[in-house]
Amino acid sequence: MQPYDGSGPPSYGAMNASSALTQKTSQSPRYLSYLKAIAYVLVSLFVVSSTIQNIFAQDEHQIERQAWQRELRGYQKQRVLFEREVEEHRRRRLLFEREEAEWERMRQLHAPFWGTTELQTPHCLAYETRRYQARLRNVPLGDDWLTACKNTPVTIHNRTFSTPEKCEMWGDNVYGYWLVDSDEPECRTRWGDVTWHLGCLRPGIYGLTAPLVGVKPGDDAIQLCMTTPGDLHDYRSMGYPTYCDRKGDLDVHGRWEFPDDNCRK
Numbered sequence: 001m002q003p004y005d006g007s008g009p010p011s012y013g014a015m016n017a018s019s020a021l022t023q024k025t026s027q028s029p030r031y032l033s034y035l036k037a038i039a040y041v042l043v044s045l046f047v048v049s050s051t052i053q054n055i056f057a058q059d060e061h062q063i064e065r066q067a068w069q070r071e072l073r074g075y076q077k078q079r080v081l082f083e084r085e086v087e088e089h090r091r092r093r094l095l096f097e098r099e100e101a102e103w104e105r106m107r108q109l110h111a112p113f114w115g116t117t118e119l120q121t122p123h124c125l126a127y128e129t130r131r132y133q134a135r136l137r138n139v140p141l142g143d144d145w146l147t148a149c150k151n152t153p154v155t156i157h158n159r160t161f162s163t164p165e166k167c168e169m170w171g172d173n174v175y176g177y178w179l180v181d182s183d184e185p186e187c188r189t190r191w192g193d194v195t196w197h198l199g200c201l202r203p204g205i206y207g208l209t210a211p212l213v214g215v216k217p218g219d220d221a222i223q224l225c226m227t228t229p230g231d232l233h234d235y236r237s238m239g240y241p242t243y244c245d246r247k248g249d250l251d252v253h254g255r256w257e258f259p260d261d262n263c264r265k
Helices: 017-108 145-150 221-227
Strands: 130-137 154-156 159-161 166-170 173-180 196-202 205-213 243-246 252-259
Touching: 130 145, 145 166, 145 173, 154 173, 205 221, 221 243, 221 252
Parallel strands: none
Antiparallel strands: 130 173, 154 159, 166 173, 196 205, 205 252, 243 252
């Protein structure tokens, strides 16, 4: 649309310069408002986007930190276990070196010494009693092996035995044997939870009996019976049994006889 310059009659749709300027001026604030609104929206979107990114970044950092802390705790536990294993290995190594040094010292002194002690048999010979054996080492040729065997002490279960129960020569080797009657829990038999009354067995003598518990195949059941302390159910200690009756391979009963004036009547 062309503005009207006032030189002739205005054409259809023409406007003068002052009208155009007024219209242009009236439209500028609206354009500015639109621009400001668009700018505000863009800035808001940028701020929101940045905030969301920061939140996600913080969450990822927190997850990574927690994972790292878990790994660190696992590593610390493994390190403690490893240090314990190292310490145990060091302790055993020192013990082995001491024993080796002692053996070497004994060899240098040409003194006999016992090898590793071991059970002659796993069976129980009596209450808390089993037999051990060991080979005598470093006996010079031509020496009195029997005297060397009897005069060489040994330690079993932290208990020192000055001489063996017996000594034997097998080929060129000398063996000693010891009866160990302590720290043998597999040979701790006991009396059953039932004590039977036998009544008056003869004038002035009353009798009790109870089954022996804990006898295993191969054990000396009668010796176990005769050497098991008489702590009977519902009774004070009665001492060792007066007799032992074998009713089967593993079925052994102890019998106690003691004075009772009621049996004189």
